[in-house]
Amino acid sequence: MASLGELERTVMDRLWSASGPVSAAELREGLADRGLALTTVHTVLTRLEQKGFVVHDEARPRRFRPRATREEHAAELMHEVLGQAGDRQAALARFVGGVDADEARLLRELLDRG
Numbered sequence: 001m002a003s004l005g006e007l008e009r010t011v012m013d014r015l016w017s018a019s020g021p022v023s024a025a026e027l028r029e030g031l032a033d034r035g036l037a038l039t040t041v042h043t044v045l046t047r048l049e050q051k052g053f054v055v056h057d058e059a060r061p062r063r064f065r066p067r068a069t070r071e072e073h074a075a076e077l078m079h080e081v082l083g084q085a086g087d088r089q090a091a092l093a094r095f096v097g098g099v100d101a102d103e104a105r106l107l108r109e110l111l112d113r114g
Contacts, residue, residue, distance in 0.1 A: 004048075004051075004053070007034075007044055008044055008047065008048055008051075008053075010031065010034075011027060011031075011041070011044050011045065011048065012048065012053060012054075012066065012073075014027055014030050014031070015027075015054060015064060015065060015066045016066055016069070016070040018065075020063075020065070021056075021057060021063030021064060021065040022063060022064055022065070023061045023062065023063050023064070024038060024041045024042050024045055024061065024062070024064070025038060025041075025061065027041050027045070027064075028041045045064050048064075049064075052067060053066065053067055053068075053073075054066055054067060055067050
């Protein structure tokens with residue numbers, strides 16, 4: 001999976017938080033504190049689309065939405081990283097060893113359901 005730059009992550013956070021598809025102009029307004037030009041927002045959206053993170057509709061103006069939810073994206077990253085581990089068991093053990101008691105209980109519940 002392609003990695004995200006800082007501005008790309010910010011745009012994705014906005015898209016994930018939105019209640020529906022968002023235009024580039026709406027994104028720019030939401031990022032007004034950054035002083036971005038509309039062309040910059042369009043460029044970021046184009047890159048995110050090329051990387052497979054967003055899709056757009058054919059309306060005018062185009063409206064963009066995430067291809068996957070934030071949770072689906074996080075799970076995909078976890079699977080990708082685990083797939084790259086030389087020793088999957090060791091990687092899982094390190095991960096599980098770093099979770100707190102509530103997360104461990106949740107993991108047990110999820111595994112029991114599976």
